[in-house]
Amino acid sequence: MNEECCPLVSNLDYSWLLVYEQRSGVSKFIESYLAWKLPLDKYGLRPDHPFVEDYASCQMAILPDGFFDMADQDMIRFKRASGWCFSEKGVVLDDGTEVEADLVFLATGFEGKDKLRAVLPDPFRGLVQDKSGMMPLYRGTIHPLIPNMAFVGFVESVSNLHTSELRCRWLSGLLGGRFALPSVEAMVRHVQGETAAMQRTTRFYRRHCISTYSIHDSDAMCADLGSRVHRKPNWLAELFAPYNNQDYKEE
Template sequence: MIFRSAHWMRPDNRTFSLIMSYLYATRFSELMIPKPEQGLLLSIISTFLTPMRWGISKFVEMFLLYSLPLRQFGLVPEETFFEQYASCQLPAIPESFFERVQEGHIKLCKTRNWGFFENGIVLEDGRQIEADVVILGTGYDGEKKLMSLLQKTEYTKLQNSEGGIPLYRGLIHPHIQNLAIMGFNEALSNLYASEMGARWLAHLLSGKFTLPSIEIMEKMSQKWNEYIKNATPFHQRSCIGAISIWYSDQVCHDLGWNPRRKRNIFQELFAPYSNMDYRD
């Protein structure tokens, strides 16, 4: 298995799920993160809580380094856990992955560049690996895929010199009429982000609320782009995973729903949020 860079991996067990839920899926956890459209008070709070955000990230890193053989196999990432979490760069560990690595059934090889030769692939250092089949698990470029579906006039409107595609609520471009883009926003659970977007779009199409002016939509979408650019080095992707509750709050305001979905203030701050909290 050839890879260019290491990523913090998510163990598929209840212990790590609980850690993630209570450290990264609560309102209190999002108070530590500078968010778009948050206002002065929340900006001060997020600045004050920055050391706590750093400490939580280090705690999770230590937990993963202790519970997984990342150092043994050269899989310790250069970025912090929070940076990769905020950019949706946390792959789940396949079943029995490290056992297969230890047994030699999977061989790991880190290299920045590689290419093909007639019998397989050649690595950056000149090593050759013979292979009958090469599977390119490289993902895809969502922006290029989206632009390839549009006419040239719309393609030009989507281009942004500062990087990223500015979409209002992650769904609508202010200058392209009759077009909504579902699933462009990413989160740790893409289903969660897409479901909230689908509800927002369904209410818009049914006339339950109207869009603000083009100028306001431009301003808001640009603020979200700036957040993505500043929050993580992987700003090529539109990831809202670290502030999914905040995104859902904006959707709730548009729909006329109460964004506070818990029973009391303590649960509102410290209980994990999930898609089940937004049931009609």
């Protein structure tokens, strides 16, 4: 066979394809399970994108007990709309549907980037987000180009309390001299690598979410602090037991 006409595919390409197919298969399985377990189709709540994209961007919702029971009793109603406006009795959706309401909550988020810009001096305001739309934070805490400032609580995961607590301990170790930061160039490359990983996984990458590599992220901070990276009591548990917040309790 003429190699010039048919270039060979490297083993790395095949490995990437295998990982992609496995990830896609697991995502499909979870989607099917959730659709079977929850009345998503009944209420028009099934997303148009795969589950893995929600997981990779920390957009999963945790349902309170009895949520769909209240929906079945008409105590909760779902309406999708791309636009709306206030009316005398509540709101009017873009399709003309009037929704009567005594109280309207605007769940717009906390606009964290805008609030950070407001407290930063002029030279650094333009650095709050990079060309990807994300805020570049090394270890989810240090902006490589903004000196003498740390940001805790800006990174999301499937367990935000654990993520923020571990970053507080990491920051305390940094300030206490237990380790030193890499060069600015090395931190920038590290952040760019995390951004590229998110861009490959989900279209919603503008939120700094570490859910797809949270254990690796926690291990890296433990290594920086000089703590044990393998937190389980034995190798069998390390290989097969799930990690949880208690595994990272301070030693």
